[in-house]
Amino acid sequence: PHIPYAPPRYPEPEMLERSQQFYSLMNQRRSVRFISPEPVPRAVIENVIRTAGTAPSGAHTEPWTFVVVADADTKHRIREIVEEEEEINYKQRMGDKWVNDLQRLRTNWVKEYLDVAPYLILIFKQTYGVLPNGKKKTHYYNEISVSISCGILLSALQNVGLVTVTSTPLNCGPQLRALLRRPANEKLLLLLPVGYPSNDATVPDLNRKDLNDIMVFV
Amino acid sequence: PHIPYAPPRYPEPEMLERSQQFYSLMNQRRSVRFISPEPVPRAVIENVIRTAGTAPSGAHTEPWTFVVVADADTKHRIREIVEEEEEINYKQRMGDKWVNDLQRLRTNWVKEYLDVAPYLILIFKQTYGVLPNGKKKTHYYNEISVSISCGILLSALQNVGLVTVTSTPLNCGPQLRALLRRPANEKLLLLLPVGYPSNDATVPDLNRKDLNDIMVFV
Ligand SMILES: Cc1cc2nc3c(=O)[nH]c(=O)nc-3n(C[C@H](O)[C@H](O)[C@H](O)COP(=O)(O)O)c2cc1C
Numbered sequence: 362p363h364i365p366y367a368p369p370r371y372p373e374p375e376m377l378e379r380s381q382q383f384y385s386l387m388n389q390r391r392s393v394r395f396i397s398p399e400p401v402p403r404a405v406i407e408n409v410i411r412t413a414g415t416a417p418s419g420a421h422t423e424p425w426t427f428v429v430v431a432d433a434d435t436k437h438r439i440r441e442i443v444e445e446e447e448e449i450n451y452k453q454r455m456g457d458k459w460v461n462d463l464q465r466l467r468t469n470w471v472k473e474y475l476d477v478a479p480y481l482i483l484i485f486k487q488t489y490g491v492l493p494n495g496k497k498k499t500h501y502y503n504e505i506s507v508s509i510s511c512g513i514l515l516s517a518l519q520n521v522g523l524v525t526v527t528s529t530p531l532n533c534g535p536q537l538r539a540l541l542r543r544p545a546n547e548k549l550l551l552l553l554p555v556g557y558p559s560n561d562a563t564v565p566d567l568n569r570k571d572l573n574d575i576m577v578f579v
Numbered sequence: 580p581h582i583p584y585a586p587p588r589y590p591e592p593e594m595l596e597r598s599q600q601f602y603s604l605m606n607q608r609r610s611v612r613f614i615s616p617e618p619v620p621r622a623v624i625e626n627v628i629r630t631a632g633t634a635p636s637g638a639h640t641e642p643w644t645f646v647v648v649a650d651a652d653t654k655h656r657i658r659e660i661v662e663e664e665e666e667i668n669y670k671q672r673m674g675d676k677w678v679n680d681l682q683r684l685r686t687n688w689v690k691e692y693l694d695v696a697p698y699l700i701l702i703f704k705q706t707y708g709v710l711p712n713g714k715k716k717t718h719y720y721n722e723i724s725v726s727i728s729c730g731i732l733l734s735a736l737q738n739v740g741l742v743t744v745t746s747t748p749l750n751c752g753p754q755l756r757a758l759l760r761r762p763a764n765e766k767l768l769l770l771l772p773v774g775y776p777s778n779d780a781t782v783p784d785l786n787r788k789d790l791n792d793i794m795v796f797v
Pocket residue numbers: 415416417418419420421422502505506509608609610611612684686744745746747748782785
């Protein structure tokens with residue numbers, strides 16, 4: 362069945378102001394690789410995940426699982442897995458081009474934030490679903506849907522003053538999936554350490570493209 | 580060079596309240612397929628696109644182009660292309676399974692909103708970049724980055740009271756790219772009609788998964 366839909370409507374000046382305020386908020390977002398060990402209320406993280414779960418998804422499959430790791434031993438094991446693979450990525454797999462592209466960001470394979478951040482959020486995509494009768498259910502566009510959900514999650518984090526770095530731990534998926542005992546239909550998409558920035562946090566001095574470089578008006 | 584980063588910080592009670600408010604806002608989001616022809620200020624749309632442009636991206640490649648179509652003839656031509664392909668999708672390509680999966684949503688190949696919505700936003704991913712010397716530049720994880728940016732765009736729309744339906748026009752990419760004269764490195768990812776909901780807008784009566792079905796706490 363279908364139901365009526367009438368969301369709140371704002372007068373034009375208020376709309377314009379809201380659009381500017383939200384842009385200012387989100388334009389302050391940066392990927393932060395220096396995270397404070399200070400605790401963050403679990404209820405805030407739960408609301409952030411609830412918010413991510415409001416994302417649209419192909420044929421309403423909601424193909425996401427958010428594994429929130431607060432346990433110190435599990436965080437440390439994740440760090441070991443990620444650093445081991447990343448060191449191989451940097452030294453052998455990726456070649457000079459990738460390493461040069463990343464040099465500007467001064468990233469390397471040491472990821473202290475994986476021990477230090479109060480939470481690690483590992484975002485899994487469900488590449489298919491399993492029906493009550495055991496048959497597989499297609500998850501159309503699961504990677505796009507889960508990435509959209511991550512965009513909403515980043516907005517929710519920014520809105521409460523928490524930081525993260527959106528990261529894609531190359532070649533770590535299978536080991537992390539085994540560590541966290543996720544089922545065979547789930548594949549790791551993104552790993553986000555979450556917390557307050559550390560007191561001496563710095564970020565690369567990057568610029569963003571102008572509106573005219575990203576928008577074409579027809 | 581790196582620069583200090585110190586975003587605003589909220590006391591815990593305020594954090595919790597902000598996380599609840601943003602969840603309520605986003606939980607009202609629905610994919611709306613009945614859009615009003617009423618005009619929407621262009622400045623609001625520009626701020627929404629600016630906001631989408633704050634997304635993170637693999638190695639800061641910012642691999643997105645947002646084509647905003649307000650011109651009636653171009654919208655109509657887009658509708659013709661999409662409806663022609665969608666009719667073939669429904670009748671021939673996709674098989675009964677896909678059509679059944681979508682039946683609940685009562686979608687079909689008639690997309691009146693493509694004529695009616697004041698704006699169509701076509702989101703292209705840049706599958707590679709072109710350097711000043713003409714060489715190709717790898718765009719790591721471009722589809723994930725652009726989908727994350729779309730999630731932030733959906734948050735920005737919701738924040739100003741506008742609606743859309745996130746759509747993936749199957750097999751229309753090449754024709755729409757040609758119509759809009761986008762370069763060879765750009766591929767259509769998503770098409771979003773944007774406006775106010777029409778007065779009699781309805782949406783499928785869907786539920787979302789509970790927190791316990793999407794979050795695992797370790
Ligand atoms: C990647 C993706 C592709 C989608 N493709 C279409 C589409 O082609 N046509 C359509 O009507 N809806 C499409 N949708 C919208 C979904 O059907 C919708 O998000 C889902 O039914 C949940 O409803 P909600 O967005 O109102 O929460 C798509 C959504 C996503 C995320």
